[in-house]
Amino acid sequence: MLLPADHRRVIIHLDADCFYAQVEMVRDPSLRDKPLGVKQKNLMVTSNYVARSMGVKKSMWIKEALEALPDLILIDGSDLTHYRQCSSEISAVVRTFTVDVERLGLDENFADVTEILEDYIEESDPNKIEGRVYGDKEPDETLPGDPCGCGCRERLIAGALVAKKIRQQIVKATGITCCAGVAHNKLLAKLVSGYYKPNQQTVLFPWLVHQLMNSLNLTRSIPGIGSTMYKTLEELGIHTVKDLQNSSLALLHSKFDDETSKRLRDLSFGIDDAPVRRSGRPQTIGLEDAFRKVNSIDVVQSKYLTLLERLLKLLKEDGRIPSTLRVCVRKFDTKKKFGNRESRQTPILPSLFASGVQNVGENTRATLMNQVMELFHKMVDTSKEFHLTLLSIGFTKFIERASHENSISRFFFKRKRSETEEQDINEEKGEKSAHLKSFSTFSSVNNSKIHSLELYLESCSESDSYSSEGGRNNQGSMNIKDMLSKSHNHSIERKILKTLKGNSSNNMHKQTSVTNNEASVSNCDQNNGDSNCHAASSPLEDLSSADKDGIARVPHGIDEEVFQALPPEIQDEIILDYKSKPPDPKPVPKSTTGSPKIPFKVKTTSATLDKYFKRDSVRGPREARETVPKISSTETNAESVISHHSSNEAAPPERKEDGGEDKSAASGSSSSGLSPSTLQPPDGVDSSVFSALPWEIQKEIVEEQRRSLSSSSASRVSNSPSYSGRRREASSSIMKYIKKV
DNA sequence: TGGGGTCCT
DNA sequence: AGGACCC
Numbered sequence: 001m002l003l004p005a006d007h008r009r010v011i012i013h014l015d016a017d018c019f020y021a022q023v024e025m026v027r028d029p030s031l032r033d034k035p036l037g038v039k040q041k042n043l044m045v046t047s048n049y050v051a052r053s054m055g056v057k058k059s060m061w062i063k064e065a066l067e068a069l070p071d072l073i074l075i076d077g078s079d080l081t082h083y084r085q086c087s088s089e090i091s092a093v094v095r096t097f098t099v100d101v102e103r104l105g106l107d108e109n110f111a112d113v114t115e116i117l118e119d120y121i122e123e124s125d126p127n128k129i130e131g132r133v134y135g136d137k138e139p140d141e142t143l144p145g146d147p148c149g150c151g152c153r154e155r156l157i158a159g160a161l162v163a164k165k166i167r168q169q170i171v172k173a174t175g176i177t178c179c180a181g182v183a184h185n186k187l188l189a190k191l192v193s194g195y196y197k198p199n200q201q202t203v204l205f206p207w208l209v210h211q212l213m214n215s216l217n218l219t220r221s222i223p224g225i226g227s228t229m230y231k232t233l234e235e236l237g238i239h240t241v242k243d244l245q246n247s248s249l250a251l252l253h254s255k256f257d258d259e260t261s262k263r264l265r266d267l268s269f270g271i272d273d274a275p276v277r278r279s280g281r282p283q284t285i286g287l288e289d290a291f292r293k294v295n296s297i298d299v300v301q302s303k304y305l306t307l308l309e310r311l312l313k314l315l316k317e318d319g320r321i322p323s324t325l326r327v328c329v330r331k332f333d334t335k336k337k338f339g340n341r342e343s344r345q346t347p348i349l350p351s352l353f354a355s356g357v358q359n360v361g362e363n364t365r366a367t368l369m370n371q372v373m374e375l376f377h378k379m380v381d382t383s384k385e386f387h388l389t390l391l392s393i394g395f396t397k398f399i400e401r402a403s404h405e406n407s408i409s410r411f412f413f414k415r416k417r418s419e420t421e422e423q424d425i426n427e428e429k430g431e432k433s434a435h436l437k438s439f440s441t442f443s444s445v446n447n448s449k450i451h452s453l454e455l456y457l458e459s460c461s462e463s464d465s466y467s468s469e470g471g472r473n474n475q476g477s478m479n480i481k482d483m484l485s486k487s488h489n490h491s492i493e494r495k496i497l498k499t500l501k502g503n504s505s506n507n508m509h510k511q512t513s514v515t516n517n518e519a520s521v522s523n524c525d526q527n528n529g530d531s532n533c534h535a536a537s538s539p540l541e542d543l544s545s546a547d548k549d550g551i552a553r554v555p556h557g558i559d560e561e562v563f564q565a566l567p568p569e570i571q572d573e574i575i576l577d578y579k580s581k582p583p584d585p586k587p588v589p590k591s592t593t594g595s596p597k598i599p600f601k602v603k604t605t606s607a608t609l610d611k612y613f614k615r616d617s618v619r620g621p622r623e624a625r626e627t628v629p630k631i632s633s634t635e636t637n638a639e640s641v642i643s644h645h646s647s648n649e650a651a652p653p654e655r656k657e658d659g660g661e662d663k664s665a666a667s668g669s670s671s672s673g674l675s676p677s678t679l680q681p682p683d684g685v686d687s688s689v690f691s692a693l694p695w696e697i698q699k700e701i702v703e704e705q706r707r708s709l710s711s712s713s714a715s716r717v718s719n720s721p722s723y724s725g726r727r728r729e730a731s732s733s734i735m736k737y738i739k740k741v
Numbered sequence: 742t743g744g745g746g747t748c749c750t
Numbered sequence: 751a752g753g754a755c756c757c
Contacts, residue, residue, distance in 0.1 A: 019757090040743040059742070080745065105746070105757030226755050279747090288744050326751095343751060392744085747756070 006184070007152035007206050010159035011276060012111045013181040013189035014094065014166065017198045018058075019107035020077045021048040023086045026175040031073065037065055038077035041290060045077055049198055080106070086174055091279070093169045097162065103279040110186055112276035113162045114155075120165075121158040129157050130164040131180070131201035134192050135208045147207050156182055160203045167201065187272035188212070190223055209270040216241045222267050229264075232256075244268035285318060286326070286394025287311050293332065294388045300380075303391050304372050311393060312360050321353045322395030325368065327375035330390035341390070344375040350399075 016022060020038040025031045025048060035051035037044045044065050047056045055068045065072055077083070087106040094101045100112040127143055146153040163180040170178055180201035181193025191212060192204040204212060216222065217240050220230040232255050238244050245268045252261035266272060287307045294300060304327075315322065328343040348371075352364050372393055380386050 015757095043742045045743065061742080078744070084745090103746090108757065224755075228754065277747095282746070283748090284746070286745075290743060339753070341752080345751080390743095745757080747754100749754075750752085 005148075005206060005271075006273070007148065007150050007155075009112060009114045009184055010117060010155050010162075011183060011186050011189040012113055012159060012163045012166065013183075013186065013193040014090075014109045014111065014163075014170070015179045015181075015190075015193050016090065016107040017177050017179060018046045018048055018052075019087075019176070020046045020083055021051075022176050023083050024075050024077075026086070027082065034073055035069055035071060036073045036075065037062075038075050040076070040078050044074075047072075086176060089174050090170055090176060090178075093173050094166055096169070097166055100276045100278060102276045108190075110189065110276045111166070113159055116162065117155055117158045120161045121154060124154075124158045124161045126154060126157060129203060130160040131203065132196045134195060134202050134204040134212060144205070144207075148205075152184060152206055156184070156203050156205060160201065163201050163203075167199075185270075185272040186274050186276065187223065187267060188270055191216070191270075213241050213245075213268065213270045219244050219268070224267055225264070229256075233264075241268050281318065281320070281398075283398075284326075284394050284396045285311065285314050285322070286328075286392055287314070288328075288390060288392035290330070290390040292389065294391070295386055297382050300376065300388070300391065301369075301373065304376070304393060305369060307391065307393050308365070308369060308372060311395065312357075312365070315357050315395060316360070318398075319357060320398040321350070321357055323348055323350065323397040323399055324395070325371055325375070326394045326396055327372050327379075328390070328392040328394070329376065329379050329388050331380075332387035332389050342379045344378045345396070346371055346375060348395075 021036050024036060024038060031048075033050060035054055035056065036048040037051055037056055038046045039062050042062050044056070044058065044060045044062055046058055047065075051069065051072060056065045056072055060068075062074065066074075083106050087103075090107075091101055091103055091109055094109050094111050098111055098113055098116050100115075102110040104110065128140075129143060132139060133141065133143070143153075143157075159182040163182050167178050167180055170176055177199040179193050179197065179199065181189040181191065181195070181204065182201065183189040183192055183204040184206060188204050188209065192202050195202045218230075219225050219233050219238060219241055220227070222241065225233070233239070233244065236247070236251055236255060238247050238251075244264060247265075249261055249265060252264055256264065287310055289303055289307060294303065324345050325348050326343055326345040328341050330341045333340045348368075352367055353360070355361075380388070
């Protein structure tokens with residue numbers, strides 16, 4: 001029944017000790033030796049170890065805590081700003097060891113260190129291990145041999161070394177101490193990380209898994225089994241982990257679906273194949289305020305206003321542009337203590353954040369506030385009495401590309417904000433014809449052909465947000481580098497890229513003296529001494545000064561011609577990308593069979609093109625389904641890279657970074673409209689390629705065909721004012737590349 | 742019990 | 751929009 005156990009991975013779970021309290025102690029070292037508690041409202045959320053030793057535990061009421069210890073120092077931890085900051089620094093440190101880092105809350109991180117083990121295996125002593133071993137009686141017990149024989153012993157010993165180095169680096173960078181658990185899966189690593197408590201680490205060898213699991217008793221203590229499942233299990237007579245191990249799948253089936261039943265069973269045996277999913281930047285940014293009672297609209301409004309103001313600051317730090325606003329309330333309800341929240345959401349007009357998220361004007365604030373109240377009124381009938389206990393607002397569905405593509409985006413998006421805006425608004429309203437309008441309205445100013453291509457390329461690179469850098473979904477699509485390499489399959493794309501470069505680079509730069517993106521970036525530079533903005537630029541600076549020698553730095557596998565033609569900043573990014581991911585570490589299986597069916601409506605890059613641009617996704621359709629109006633602005637905002645952990649005695653070998661940690665909330669729909677009707681590909685054009693192109697481009701191709709057919713006699717067939725000579729050239733150059741070979 | 746988050750349905 | 755889970 002049980003397959004041979006799989007101990008191939010080494011997972012480290014890191015858990016900061018009494019996180020909030022530690023952060024406060026780092027901020028004010030004089031608190032170190034005093035009993036300290038961090039509270040939120042009436043609840044004590046954490047206490048430091050001094051306080052704990054004096055009887056003040058977690059999750060106590062403030063009242064109780066003060067009764068137990070009148071000298072307790074209390075700090076209000078309702079504002080998570082500092083914790084958030086520290087938390088990202090910790091994750092950033094872990095990420096210098098491996099990019100496979102998953103955050104869980106603010107104080108926990110999983111790291112899959114399997115791939116970096118080689119770098120540490122030699123350094124580690126096969127008979128000694130860092131930290132504690134689960135099941136040992138004393139700190140430096142002799143290690144057992146290898147009852148397993150699969151090599152896991154060695155790997156875990158190396159893993160323990162890695163864990164120790166990570167913890168050292170975290171302390172060095174942030175002053176925060178952590179516990180760590182090292183095991184062959186996430187479940188086990190997590191279960192074991194807290195075994196020896198402050199500032200220690202423990203390794204679990206596979207042969208003690210049963211002992212560990214059986215020691216747990218209640219099923220509730222298995223992460224993944226929450227209160228609801230726990231209750232259901234109880235109803236089935238399953239109370240302990242052992243019960244769960246012995247329960248029949250048939251019994252579980254009576255209450256759970258197939259997958260859940262299997263998962264439960266596996267968990268009870270310590271089996272867990274869940275991957276460490278890279279955490280990107282948050283999918284939602286929200287704020288809550290809880291209280292005993294609010295029953296007047298005025299108070300509601302003022303609470304929301306405060307929340308909104310704070311939220312806009314967070315949004316500014318984040319830099320991305322949200323596309324939906326969510327408002328939430330919790331109504332007083334004696335019965336349900338939990339879950340009685342209601343929420344409503346609404347799309348945000350992209351024009352609201354037209355000038356980025358950096359300087360939100362009064363109008364935007366007012367509009368947002370109106371929307372908040374509108375949503376609120378959908379949930380609460382204020383003509384009657386009401387009793388609320390919580391209000392919250394949040395932004396979701398961010399529009400962005402991976403931050404490492406930022407300068408690439410800037411290259412592609414030298415167009416006026418107003419153009420995008422208009423399109424976005426129109427898209428949002430579903431006004432299909434509007435795209436035509438903007439198409440002709442602006443093309444006299446801007447080279448529309450280029451414009452279309454930009455949009456087109458953007459739509460391709462937008463799917464990249466899921467790629468290696470950003471993606472918690474490692475199914476990721478290709479990023480720019482991938483587009484440029486993997487040569488002949490993608491000749492079309494490469495040539496389009498070339499075309500773009502060749503025809504446009506000149507006028508693109510003249511067109512808009514200062515783009516909004518540039519504005520935002522410099523804005524960002526000014527406005528903070530905060531590490532965020534520097535993170536993205538400094539590695540590039542290093543790099544460009546390091547190897548300036550032209551051709552020699554063309555990465556292997558990239559078309560040299562294309563590469564040389566790219567702007568230096570993009571070259572740098574590509575090189576950086578290459579350096580961080582040397583020769584194809586983990587080839588991603590490419591099957592064309594599983595290609596997700598994407599409704600044509602939501603994606604300009606249809607399935608046909610996906611074949612060329614994207615790797616197959618495991619869970620494809622989910623992201624694809626999300627449609628988000630495109631916005632051209634993207635803010636540089638790699639998570640802060642620790643500046644002070646520079647010295648590298650214990651630093652990880654090589655590997656380092658891997659770009660930013662981005663994830664976009666949705667894959668964008670790209671250019672403005674989808675074709676209201678399908679155009680027929682002209683003769684000589686591959687129909688699958690043709691149909692995959694954005695409608696704008698299709699249209700141009702068709703029109704060009706038409707023109708060339710009636711060519712010699714009538715040179716101005718088109719009644720579109722947008723047709724300039726320049727455009728025609730550009731257009732015909734596309735044809736060369738799209739025609740069947 | 743707070744003030745956050747994640748993903749799935 | 752809500753529910754489950756996590757901290």
